[in-house]
Amino acid sequence: MIPQIKKVCCIGAGYVGGPTMAVMAKHCDKLEINVVDMDSRKIKLWNSKNLDDLPIYEPELSEIIGECRNKNLYFSTDIKKHISEADMIFISVNTPTKQKGIGAGQASDLKWIESCARQIGSYALGHTIVVERSTLPVKTAETIKSILEVHTVSIDNDKKDYKEFSILSNPEFLAEGTAIKNLENPDRVLIGGEEEEAISALKLIYKNWVHDHKILTTDLWSSELSKLIANAFLAQRISSINSVSALCELTDSNISDVAKAIGLDTRIGSEFLNAGPGFGGSCFKKDISNLIYICNHYGLNQVADYWEQVILINEWQQKRITKIIVEKLYGTISEKKITVLGFAFKPNTNDTRESPSINVCKDLLEEGCILSIYDPKVKKEQIENALEIQNISNNLDSRKINNIIFANTIEEAVMDSDAVIVLTDWDHFYNLDFKKINSLMRAPSWLFDTRNTIDSDQAKLCGFNVWKLGEGK
Numbered sequence: 001m002i003p004q005i006k007k008v009c010c011i012g013a014g015y016v017g018g019p020t021m022a023v024m025a026k027h028c029d030k031l032e033i034n035v036v037d038m039d040s041r042k043i044k045l046w047n048s049k050n051l052d053d054l055p056i057y058e059p060e061l062s063e064i065i066g067e068c069r070n071k072n073l074y075f076s077t078d079i080k081k082h083i084s085e086a087d088m089i090f091i092s093v094n095t096p097t098k099q100k101g102i103g104a105g106q107a108s109d110l111k112w113i114e115s116c117a118r119q120i121g122s123y124a125l126g127h128t129i130v131v132e133r134s135t136l137p138v139k140t141a142e143t144i145k146s147i148l149e150v151h152t153v154s155i156d157n158d159k160k161d162y163k164e165f166s167i168l169s170n171p172e173f174l175a176e177g178t179a180i181k182n183l184e185n186p187d188r189v190l191i192g193g194e195e196e197e198a199i200s201a202l203k204l205i206y207k208n209w210v211h212d213h214k215i216l217t218t219d220l221w222s223s224e225l226s227k228l229i230a231n232a233f234l235a236q237r238i239s240s241i242n243s244v245s246a247l248c249e250l251t252d253s254n255i256s257d258v259a260k261a262i263g264l265d266t267r268i269g270s271e272f273l274n275a276g277p278g279f280g281g282s283c284f285k286k287d288i289s290n291l292i293y294i295c296n297h298y299g300l301n302q303v304a305d306y307w308e309q310v311i312l313i314n315e316w317q318q319k320r321i322t323k324i325i326v327e328k329l330y331g332t333i334s335e336k337k338i339t340v341l342g343f344a345f346k347p348n349t350n351d352t353r354e355s356p357s358i359n360v361c362k363d364l365l366e367e368g369c370i371l372s373i374y375d376p377k378v379k380k381e382q383i384e385n386a387l388e389i390q391n392i393s394n395n396l397d398s399r400k401i402n403n404i405i406f407a408n409t410i411e412e413a414v415m416d417s418d419a420v421i422v423l424t425d426w427d428h429f430y431n432l433d434f435k436k437i438n439s440l441m442r443a444p445s446w447l448f449d450t451r452n453t454i455d456s457d458q459a460k461l462c463g464f465n466v467w468k469l470g471e472g473k
């Protein structure tokens with residue numbers, strides 16, 4: 001019999017938990033959905049009256065929160081209560097790369113997953129379907145199962161308060177900045193599991209807004225692995241096109257034209273062929289690192305080496321940008337003012353995790369320049385944290401703390417700058433007022449475009465020297 005799901009709990013109110021549960025609440029008004037987190041500050045922000053204060057920015061998210069919050073969608077820190085009442089629990093907690101110990105720098109740190117499993121084991125009552133939503137190393141369900149088994153009290157036991165668990169893998173494929181669009185209309189929903197009834201219960205929820213043919217079912221391990229491989233393939237395309245961008249610059253060819261020409265081949269496809277300053281975001285690097293760790297664990301060293309190159313090219317791409325800027329600005333940027341446009345790892349998000357801007361800014365600061373940073377959604381404190389301003393002032397050169405200006409507008413940012421570098425492709429960077437910007441800068445002015453956002457001819461006409469990533473002509 002398919003279990004009837006009335007109450008859902010999602011552990012983790014982050015970039016995945018918040019938007020996914022919001023969209024589920026929007027389409028399933030009969031479900032009561034409780035998103036819980038141990039971070040009370042975050043929960044307070046999710047509950048803030050002013051929808052501009054939600055902890056994450058995603059287009060269309062605040063409208064859905066406004067519609068569903070406190071109707072069938074709730075944000076709470078009462079983890080025990082909501083686990084105990086739930087028929088289905090989604091685990092959407094962070095799975096970052098381990099920082100120390102065995103596998104440091106590569107393996108996923110599963111301590112948050114383990115703590116969820118222990119909390120669920122202790123507090124859940126009756127039959128509970130536990131859904132892995134976080135991105136996990138293949139075979140993690142085995143760990144969760146073995147923790148939950150300790151707490152299982154079978155229904156045919158004399159005891160009244162029985163506890164039984166079914167485990168599903170249901171990885172999330174949303175991309176930040178387009179999270180709501182991806183959740184409303186996913187390419188596919190993947191459900192892995194061993195028990196038909198549990199799979200059907202989750203399928204029934206998705207069928208409220210996702211067409212049947214887009215819901216794929218498989219076993220637990222194929223589902224867990226598919227998520228890691230999807231990210232590895234996406235990141236590999238970016239490293240491939242970025243490696244070619246460098247070749248274009250040296251051979252008078254143009255990366256956009258090359259990407260267009262190859263992308264029209266239906267076998268290759270046109271998506272994810274935009275060259276840039278390397279991929280950022282919280283997942284690509286961590287998930288490929290984890291894949292490398294798993295391959296080495298199974299003795300597949302050549303496979304591990306293959307995927308490692310994707311990360312190495314990404315790091316190289318970021319390094320070479322600073323080198324080019326220094327070269328173009330007569331070999332030194334010491335005490336020159338450089339404006340950075342864009343700090344988020346991609347547009348339409350305020351997320352800066354692993355943003356290429358971090359490494360490029362750190363490298364530029366090392367060269368002694370004054371950085372002026374503008375991003376429409378990233379707050380000053382986030383930039384300070386990302387650039388480890390405290391560490392810079394403690395360990396290196398205390399002047400550097402004064403070497404960063406956080407600007408509120410593009411005009412303010414570019415004032416007296418020697419160069420502007422576009423690092424995130426926010427929409428309005430496609431329509432920069434070159435004439436005005438150039439008039440505010442110190443001559444000779446430079447424009448470095450790492451995201452193919454600017455029209456070089458127009459910029460040159462307005463007096464700029466221009467360098468575009470991947471453009472040899």
Ligand code: NAD
Pocket residue numbers: 011012013014015016017036037038039042079092093094095112113115116119133134135136172173174175176282283
């Ligand atoms: P996040 O850091 O934004 O949010 C995770 C939240 O879980 C945090 O708020 C944390 O306080 C909370 N948490 C951790 N352990 C907890 C516990 N035991 N009890 C209660 N709360 C707990 O992370 P995220 O970006 O949402 O990513 C979550 C998972 O989803 C990761 O595995 C990630 O790889 C995967 N993923 C992320 C994205 C994305 O776009 N960010 C997309 C697809 C998949």
Ligand code: UGA
Pocket residue numbers: 135172173174175176177231234238271272273274275276277278279280281282283284345346
């Ligand atoms: C990525 C995947 O696209 C999602 O499917 C996945 O669910 C998610 O990771 C995850 O597991 O966390 P995300 O990192 O949010 O999503 O954003 P992407 O659009 O994939 O961009 C990642 C990085 O690659 C960004 O820095 C972006 O600027 C860069 N990128 C992307 C390029 O440089 N070129 C491209 O053509 C595409």
